Every structure is written in C-alpha cells, then in structure tokens.
Amino acid sequence: xxxxxxxxxxxxxxxxxxxxxxxxxxxxxxxxxxxxxxxxxxxxxxxxxxxxxxxxxxxxxxxxxxxxxxxxxxxxxxxxxxxxxxxxxxxxxxxxxxxxxxxxxxxxxxxxxxxxxxxxxxxxxxxxxxxxxxxxxxxxxxxxxxxxxxxxxxxxxxxxxxxxxxxxxxxxxxxxxxxxxxxxxxxxxxxxxxxxxxxxxxxxxxxxxxxxxxxxxxxxxxxxxxxxxxxxxxxxxxxxxxxxxxxxxxxxxxxxxxxxxxxxxxxxxxxxxxxxxxxxxxxxxxxxxxxxxxxxxxxxxxxxxxxxxxxxxxxxxxxxxxxxxxxxxxxxxxxxxxxxxxxxxxxxxxxxxxxxxxxxxxxxxxxxxxxxxxxxxxxxxxxxxxxxxxxxxxxxxxxxxxxxxxxxxxxxxxxxxxxxxxxxxxxxxxxxxxxxxxxxxxxxxxxxxxxxxxxxxxxxxxxxxxxxxxxxxxxxxxxxxxxxxxxxxxxxxx
Numbered sequence: 402x403x404x405x406x407x408x409x410x411x412x413x414x415x416x417x418x419x420x421x422x423x424x425x426x427x428x429x430x431x432x433x434x435x436x437x438x439x440x441x442x443x444x445x446x447x448x449x450x451x452x453x454x455x456x457x458x459x460x461x462x463x464x465x466x467x468x469x470x471x472x473x474x475x476x477x478x479x480x481x482x483x484x485x486x487x488x489x490x491x492x493x494x495x496x497x498x499x500x501x502x503x504x505x506x507x508x509x510x511x512x513x514x515x516x517x518x519x520x521x522x523x524x525x526x527x528x529x530x531x532x533x534x535x536x537x538x539x540x541x542x543x544x545x546x547x548x549x550x551x552x553x554x555x556x557x558x559x560x561x562x563x564x565x566x567x568x569x570x571x572x573x574x575x576x577x578x579x580x581x582x583x584x585x586x587x588x589x590x591x592x593x594x595x596x597x598x599x600x601x602x603x604x605x606x607x608x609x610x611x612x613x614x615x616x617x618x619x620x621x622x623x624x625x626x627x628x629x630x631x632x633x634x635x636x637x638x639x640x641x642x643x644x645x646x647x648x649x650x651x652x653x654x655x656x657x658x659x660x661x662x663x664x665x666x667x668x669x670x671x672x673x674x675x676x677x678x679x680x681x682x683x684x685x686x687x688x689x690x691x692x693x694x695x696x697x698x699x700x701x702x703x704x705x706x707x708x709x710x711x712x713x714x715x716x717x718x719x720x721x722x723x724x725x726x727x728x729x730x731x732x733x734x735x736x737x738x739x740x741x742x743x744x745x746x747x748x749x750x751x752x753x754x755x756x757x758x759x760x761x762x763x764x765x766x767x768x769x770x771x772x773x774x775x776x777x778x779x780x781x782x783x784x785x786x787x788x789x790x791x792x793x794x795x796x797x798x799x800x801x802x803x804x805x806x807x808x809x810x811x812x813x814x815x816x817x818x819x820x821x822x823x824x825x826x827x828x829x830x831x832x833x834x835x836x837x838x839x840x841x842x843x844x845x846x847x848x849x850x851x852x853x854x855x856x857x858x859x860x861x862x863x864x865x866x867x868x869x870x871x872x873x874x875x876x877x878x879x880x881x882x883x884x885x886x887x888x889x890x891x892x893x894x895x
Contacts, residue, residue: 404445404463404817411466411812412592414601414797417473421795422509424472437467443809465811468789468803475797476574476603478510483794484573485536487550488521488580488587491768492609493626494775494783495550498579500541501787507538510795516571521555521580522564522587530567545780548772556583561594568595568602575603575794581610582819585802589815592800603794606802607786608818611771614659616823617813618804622786623771624661626779630770631666638764639672639706645760648704649695649748653741653765656710657734659824662770663710664835674698674705676835677740679712680825685747692751694841699757707744714740741765785810 421427432438442464446452455462483506487495499517506512517534518524524532534540534552544551568576578588585606592604608615613624635652642650654662660678667673675694677683684690698705718724718738728736745763752759775783782805789803789810801812825832 406461406463409445409463409465409814409817411801411814412799414475414603414799417471417475417796419474419477421470421472421474422478422511423470427470427472437469437809439467439469439471441467443467443807443811445806447807465806465813468793468810468812470792471796474795476795478512478795481506481510481512481575481795482514482516482572483512483575483577484516484518484568484571485552485577486518486521486524486579487552487554488578488584489554489556489609490581490611491549491554491771492611492621493548493623493771493773494779495554495579495609495623496541496544496547497775497780497783498607498609498622498787498790499536499551500545501784502577502791503536503541504538505788505791510791514572516573517552518567520553522559522584523555523557524553525564525567526559527563527566530571533571546774548774550579554580558587561587561590564591565594565598565600565602569600574601575605577605577607577790577794579607579609581608582615582822585615585815586819589800589819592815595799603797603799604801605790605794605798606815606818607790608802608804611662612656612659613661614657614823615804615818616821617806617817618823619806619808622782623775623779624665625782626773626776627655627770628662628665628669629776630773631662631766632670634764634766634769635666635670635672635706635708638762639670641762642704642706642760645704645762647699647752647757647759649699649745649752649759649761650704650706651741651744651748651761651763652706652708653763653767654708654710655767655770657712657737658822660710660713661825661831663708663713664825664831667708668834668838671838672706673708674839675707675841676839677707677709677713678825678832679710679715681827681832682716683714685717691744692747695748696752696755696757699752699759709740709744711737711740714743718743 430436430438432441437443445463452462485499485502503515506515515536517536519532523529578584585608588604588606595602608618608621609623610621611623611627613621615621631654638650638652642648654666656662656679658679660680663676663678667676685692695705715738718740724738725736741763745761749759749761786803793801793803793812798812800815802815802818804811804813
C-alpha cells in the first residue's frame with residue numbers, strides 16, 4: 402500500500418487531561434531548526450521530487466508525529482506503574498535505555514513503581530510473571546557501564562492474552578518493550594490483545610537491532626558501538642594476513658539479511674580489499690568470480706583482507722547442500738550456513754591449485770561485537786530515545802515506537818516498524834563508498850535483456866557483478882509501497 406498521512410498517525414488511549422511537569426517550560430517553545438513543537442510533524446520524505454509527486458498541501462503530506470514532552474498528559478503519574486522488558490539478541494546500549502527510562506519516569510514524572518520483567522517476554526508468562534526486578538534510580542545508577550541487559554533476554558513466542566493477564570495482575574499500565582523486529586511484532590499483537598479487552602495500558606517500543614535493519618529510523622541504537630568493535634577484529638586480521646606469505650585474512654561479521662555492519666566497519670578502518678554482504682550477489686568461480694579476485698590481490702600485494710556478513714553467500718551454501726532445509730532458531734529465523742568456512746576452504750584450495758601457499762587467518766567475532774558497552778555517541782542516543790519513550794507513554798500514545806527520523810525524534814506506528822527490512826541499497830551511496838574504498842568500483846551495471854525479477858537481485862540465474870554478496874530483494878525508506886502485517890490475531894506470536 403502507498404503510505405498516506407493517516408497511515409502514519411499513532412494510536413492514543415484518549416484525551417489528555419493532566420498537566421505535564423513540562424507544561425510551563427513548553428509554553429513558549431516553537432518549532433525551530435533544533436526543536437519540533439508538539440503540534441508539528443516531521444516529513445516522511447525529504448527530496449523535492451518525492452514531495453512533488455504527492456501534489457498535496459504541506460499539512461497533508463505523509464509525516465510523523467514529533468516525539469517529546471507534551472503540555473497535557475493522559476496518565477496521572479501518581480497512579481502509574483510501569484513495566485520494562487528487553488527481548489531478543491543483545492545490543493550495546495540496552496542498559497543505557499533501561500537507566501534512562503527509570504530516571505525519566507522517577508525524576509521528572511514522579512512515578513513510584515517500575516518493574517523489570519526478567520528474561521524477555523518469557524518473564525510475562527503465568528509461570529514467570531512474579532520474577533521481576535524493582536527498578537529504582539539507585540538500582541540502575543551504574544548499569545550503563547556494563548554491556549548486555551540487567552533484565553536478561555530471550556527469544557521465542559508467548560501467548561498474548563497470557564501476557565496481558567500478567568500486566569493486569571501486576572498492575573502495569575505502561576509497558577516499555579526494548580527489542581528488534583520480532584519483539585516489535587510481539588508488542589504489536591500484545592497491543593491488539595489489550596485493545597480487545599478495552600484496557601488502559603500503553604505499549605511503547607524502543608526498537609533495537611544490531612544489524613541496523615529496522616525501517617523508518619536513521620540508525621538503530623548500539624549500531625555505532627558494534628561496528629566500532631568490529632573494526633578491531635578487522636585490524637587484527639589485517640596485521641596477521643600482511644605478516645604471512647600469501648596471507649588471507651577473513652572476518653565474518655553479524656548481518657543476517659543486511660550488510661550495514663560489514664560496510665561501516667570496512668569503511669571505518671579502510672583496510673578491507675573485498676566486502677561481501679547479503680544484498681549483493683557474487684560467484685566463486687570464473688574470471689570475474691571471488692576466487693579470481695582473491696588470487697589477483699595475493700599476487701599483486703602479497704595478501705588479501707575479506708570482510709563478510711554472515712548472511713552473504715547463502716545461495717552458494719545451498720547449492721553445495723550445506724544448509725539445513727527448514728531449520729529455524731527460537732525466533733523463527735532460518736538457520737544460516739557458515740559462509741566463512743566455505744570461503745576459507747574454497748580460497749585455500751584455489752590458491753594451492755594455482756601454485757601459491759596460502760596462510761589463512763579466519764576470525765568470527767560474532768557475539769563479541771554486541772556484548773560491549775555503548776560508546777559515547779550511543780550513550781547519548783539511548784538516553785534521548787528513553788526520554789522520548791517516557792514522554793510518549795505518559796501522553797497516552799500506544800502501539801508506537803520512538804525512533805530518530807531525518808535527525809528528529811518521532812513516533813512511528815509499530816506496524817510500520819515491522820513492515821519490511823532495511824537493507825544496503827546496491828545502487829545507493831553507501832555501497833558506492835564501499836566499492837570506492839576497496840578499489841572494486843566497476844562500470845554501472847545495465848539491465849538490458851533482464852526481466853523484472855532478475856534485474857532486482859535475488860535470482861540465482863543472475864548475480865550482478867557490482868560487488869560481493871548474496872543477492873536478496875531490497876527495499877528502502879524511499880520506497881513507499883509496503884505491505885503492512887496482519888495484526889488482527891492477538892492470541893499468539895510467531
């Protein structure tokens with residue numbers, strides 16, 4: 402569907418009647434280059450050509466509600482009990498968000514009771530609903546100096562109605578869900594179950610994903626910290642490869658469907674010769690294949706450094722019977738094959754056959770990049786997201802995620818956050834920069850003779866030679882034709 406203004410409006414529990422503790426401060430504020438007043442909106446698109454296509458007055462263009470404090474709020478802070486849950490995989494900054502939520506709720510709104518549910522949505526089931534942590538300013542004072550989450554996390558589906566029962570029994574009327582696409586999908590269905598019972602419970606999402614693959618957000622929190630950590634492993638493998646005869650350095654980084662970590666980490670250090678991501682297909686054999694390119698680098702400079710995202714080359718693994726067909730993890734994601742192992746074996750065999758004596762150094766840091774503490778940038782980002790989440794909840798917004806869009810903090814309806822996956826655009830400037838940095842800039846590809854399906858990637862019969870990675874269909878925030886998920890079923894989560 403094409404997004405219109407109405408598609409971007411967030412749900413509200415009702416009219417706001419209570420004075421906000423920020424009301425006096427906000428009375429004189431107006432929209433400026435550095436502030437969006439509560440009645441103003443942030444445009445979905447930011448180019449003249451995109452806006453012109455709508456042929457609408459400015460106040461009818463697709464836009465997001467600005468995040469931030471309101472002069473009137475929905476909940477009486479004296480009667481609010483808040484809940485916090487962290488779900489899915491770890492990410493730098495989770496503790497920072499928890500700390501920010503607690504500080505804002507207690508210091509500025511005067512909320513007296515905040516419960517942290519243990520181990521993700523599992524902690525909201527009937528069996529575990531009493532396994533909670535009382536979150537106080539004293540309890541969270543120094544948790545920002547520790548990676549991971551003090552609440553614990555988990556994956557997997559839980560029954561929506563059972564979790565609503567937990568919220569009711571524990572007296573929670575504001576729930577903050579910190580998690581990725583699976584968590585936001587679960588929170589959306591939880592909201593639907595709450596709505597079906599006509600309950601006054603706000604559900605606010607703080608989206609996170611180490612892969613930076615959630616749409617309608619400039620960047621996921623923790624992403625900068627993660628790719629900064631990844632550069633250290635690239636640096637190590639580069640030193641090892643350069644010091645070895647016919648050295649081969651391979652670093653496999655996280656990125657199931659999106660190669661943002663591989664791209665940014667490679668650009669930050671600028672020592673990688675080849676970058677492989679899930680969005681851009683590659684072949685091993687042939688004159689323009691990966692193996693030939695590797696051999697060329699080794700013969701010309703003595704070694705090669707390869708950065709590969711974990712989701713790259715999955716079609717190559719499938720061809721060789723190295724994928725477990727139909728196997729999924731606890732979140733329902735397809736189990737990936739080990740592209741790093743395939744590269745190591747294939748490159749070693751090819752270079753040996755070519756008369757070289759390869760020395761391969763392979764590093765798979767995996768979880769090491771997501772367990773670190775947030776850097777200074779992400780610490781600030783997490784705190785501001787936490788502030789925005791509390792303001793949204795107290796103003797009665799629900800089924801809403803708080804994100805930064807066009808460098809503004811905004812409210813995004815949860816169904817949009819899970820409507821598609823953000824990926825590196827093979828035609829975009831980020832991938833162009835990677836090709837420039839690695840010296841692999843090739844002439845623009847042509848689509849002549851290709852049908853519509855082939856020209857957009859993801860087809861094994863056509864792997865385009867504009868870089869290195871396993872092709873999948875891509876979408877980006879500038880593409881407005883998206884299918885929203887069906888959220889009518891509130892009983893259970895996928």
